[in-house]
Amino acid sequence: MVPTKPSDQILITVAPTGAETTKADCPQLPTTLDELVATAQECEAAGAGMIHVHIRDGEHRPTLDQTRLRDTVQALHESTGLVVQLSTGGSVHDPLEDRLKVLDAQPDSCSLTMGTTNFGDDVFSNPWPFVAELYQLSQERKVVPEFELFDLGQVHAMRRLIDTYGLPYSGKVHCDFVMGVPGGMPGTAAALVAGVAMLPDEVTSWSATGIGRSTLPVALAALSMGAHLRVGMEDTLTLSRGVPVERNAQLVERAVDLAALAQRTPMSPSDARVLLGL
Numbered sequence: 001m002v003p004t005k006p007s008d009q010i011l012i013t014v015a016p017t018g019a020e021t022t023k024a025d026c027p028q029l030p031t032t033l034d035e036l037v038a039t040a041q042e043c044e045a046a047g048a049g050m051i052h053v054h055i056r057d058g059e060h061r062p063t064l065d066q067t068r069l070r071d072t073v074q075a076l077h078e079s080t081g082l083v084v085q086l087s088t089g090g091s092v093h094d095p096l097e098d099r100l101k102v103l104d105a106q107p108d109s110c111s112l113t114m115g116t117t118n119f120g121d122d123v124f125s126n127p128w129p130f131v132a133e134l135y136q137l138s139q140e141r142k143v144v145p146e147f148e149l150f151d152l153g154q155v156h157a158m159r160r161l162i163d164t165y166g167l168p169y170s171g172k173v174h175c176d177f178v179m180g181v182p183g184g185m186p187g188t189a190a191a192l193v194a195g196v197a198m199l200p201d202e203v204t205s206w207s208a209t210g211i212g213r214s215t216l217p218v219a220l221a222a223l224s225m226g227a228h229l230r231v232g233m234e235d236t237l238t239l240s241r242g243v244p245v246e247r248n249a250q251l252v253e254r255a256v257d258l259a260a261l262a263q264r265t266p267m268s269p270s271d272a273r274v275l276l277g278l
């Protein structure tokens, strides 16, 4: 089991947009490049060190368009210091070949989900050959993967991946528990404890995020175990029952406040780069 040694610093990752919420349902969701950049700047000022990015097209629909991805990485690098992580998960409708091409946009980091998960009424497809190809591509291209764990079996798959293909190019292994997706593991302290107990020894850092109503229970459980946090409108659209999130920075600010209670201070983007081996 990976020791959860207390650290006085915490990496807060913001996932501001996601691929599942429509602009029509949530007009405050940052879907244009200008909105994304403004959100990123505000979240960096509030304490975020990394941004997990999904982009949208001119109609606010999820896209993996290469030009838009490259422009987004460039704009975020020019206007913030944040570690830029592009989603390779995309939306549940994105073809695997388009998801592999995300690395062409040369992000600092990419998400890399460790297996297929029922995702509400849809299926988030991550067959083993795809996972293995994407991982080897991240090694070749020197992109730091963040291993996304939606279920306990995926912790074991990460073990298999590292045993088969070795460490990421950075030598660091950072993973993120994404909990409470209908079809994945529940967003509970018990599930998090079980997942952490299964982490390979090679893991050097881990974070957690809880979807919807599990956001706060997962954040509090993760903080109690010395973990890092991911927050953002990809994962939750309310601050409390009936109170919508108006700005992603509100969720970052809340994470900073919770971390302060645990006597942890937010990591700067440059410290985040050290943590991730960038």
Ligand code: KMH
Binding pocket: 018, 019, 020, 087, 088, 089, 090, 091, 092, 111, 112, 113, 119, 124, 148
């Ligand atoms: N949109 C979900 C189906 C990732 O970004 O890598 C997948 C997802 C995971 O959000």
Ligand code: ZN
Binding pocket: 015, 018, 019, 052, 054, 087, 089, 090, 111, 234
């Ligand atoms: Zn995502």
